Amino acid sequence: MICLFGNQKGGVGKSTLTVMSGNYLSLAKQWPVTIIDMDYQQSVSQKYEKAKILENAEPYEVIPSTLETFPMLSPVLAKSKNDAILIDLPGKLDDDGLIPVFKSADMVVCPFAYEEFTFESTVLFTVVIKKVNPRIDVVFIPNRIKANVKFEIMSEVNEQLSKFGRITRPLPDKIDFQRITTFQMPLSLYPVIAPVFEEIFADRLWKK
Template sequence: MERQMNKPLFMAYATQKGGVGKTTFTVLTASYLHYEKDLTVLVVDCDYPQYSILQMREREIETVSKDRQLKALAYEQFTRLDKKAYPILKASAESAISIVEEFLEQTKVVIDLVLFDVPGTVNTSGMYKLLSEMDVFLVPISADRVVLESSLNFAKAIGEMIKANPQKQLYLFWNLVDKREKTALYDIYSKGVASLKLPLLKTRVPDTKRYRKEILGAGQRPFRSTLFPPDRQIAKGSNITELIDEVTETLKL
C-alpha cells in the first residue's frame, strides 16, 4: 500500500456493535507490531469516557513498578529494542486528528502506524470525520445473524464512503468463531460476504477468554498488554498473530 512520504498509516478496528473486542484487537496489534515486528506505533484512545487503553497502561506501569520479575523483563525488552513503549494519546473523536497531527509535528520519532481506538457507536459527535481520515478499516464480524447483518451494513457504508479514494482499504474478518459451529456455516456466510464485494481476510479468530488476560504481577507474562507483546505460548491457537501478520502482508507494511 503506497503512502505519502513521512505520513504514517492511519488504521482502526471499526464496528457499530459493542462487545466485539475492538479495543483488545487495537492493543494486541499495537504491541505485536511495536515490540515484535520493528514497526513504530502510536495509539490514539478515542473511546470516551472510559479510555480503556490509557487506563490499561496506567495499571500496567503501577504493576510493573512493584514486581521485580516484570521490571527485569521490561528492562531487558526495552534495552534490546532500543526504543520506548508506544505513546498513547487521549482524544475525543472530534479532536483526534488535530491531536495526532500536533504530536507528529513535535516528535522526533518516525511513526509507521497510528492505531485509533474509535468509539463504539457511529452516532458519536465527530465520528464520521474521524472515520473519513482512516487509511485502513478492519471490521470484525461474527456468525450471529443479527450482529452479522449490522456489521455488513456498517461495512457497506464504509465502503461507499471510501469508494472515491482507492488508497483507502477495508477488510472484514471472522471473530468470536465458535469451534462447535461447522466450518461449512462460515464458508456459506463468507460466500455471502464475497457477493457484496467486501474483502474478507482468511484468518478466523476463535472465541476465547484469553483476550482478557492482562498483567497480574508475580512475574506472570501477559497476553493483552500495552508494555509487552502477546506471550507466544498463550497466543498459540488464538490466531491473533496470524491475523496481524495477514494484515501487514496484505498492506505491505
C-alpha cells in the same frame, strides 16, 4: 499508516484487537506505534495507565481522545506516515465526528462473529465507511470463534462480507486473550495471532 478498529456492534473484541495489533507491530515487528483510544469505555487507556503504575516499559504510547478532538490530532498524525497509528473507534455510527476519522484512514479492521445481528451491524458499518472513504482497505476478522459454528453459516457470511473487503482466518475463543496488556502478550498467543496479523499488515510493513 492509519488503521481503524471498529464495528457498530459492541462486544466483538475491537479494543482487544487494537492492543494486540499494537503489541505485535511494536514488539514483533519493531514498527513505531501510537494508539488513539476513542472508545467510550476507554479500556485501552485504562490498561495503559495500569501498566505505567506498575512501572512497566511501554512499547508505544496510548492517547485517550474523542471525536471532537480528532481534528486537532489530525495534522500531527499526517506527519507520522511511517508510524502505525491505531485508532479504537467508538461503537456507533450516528455522529458526524466520525467522518474526518473515516476519511483519514488507510485501513479498517472490523472484528465480527458468525451470528445474525453482528453480521447485519458489520455490513451496515462497512457500507457507511466505504461511502465516506471509498479507497479504504477493509479487513474482517472472525473473532472469538467457537468450534461449534456451522459451516453453512460461515460460508454464507464470508461470501457476503468478501464483497466489501478481505476476510482473515478466524481467531479462536481463548482465555489467554483476557491476559493481554499494553506492554506484553502471553507467548502462547503469538502462534495464534501471527498468521492473522501477517495477512492484515504484511503489505503495509513492506511499504513503511
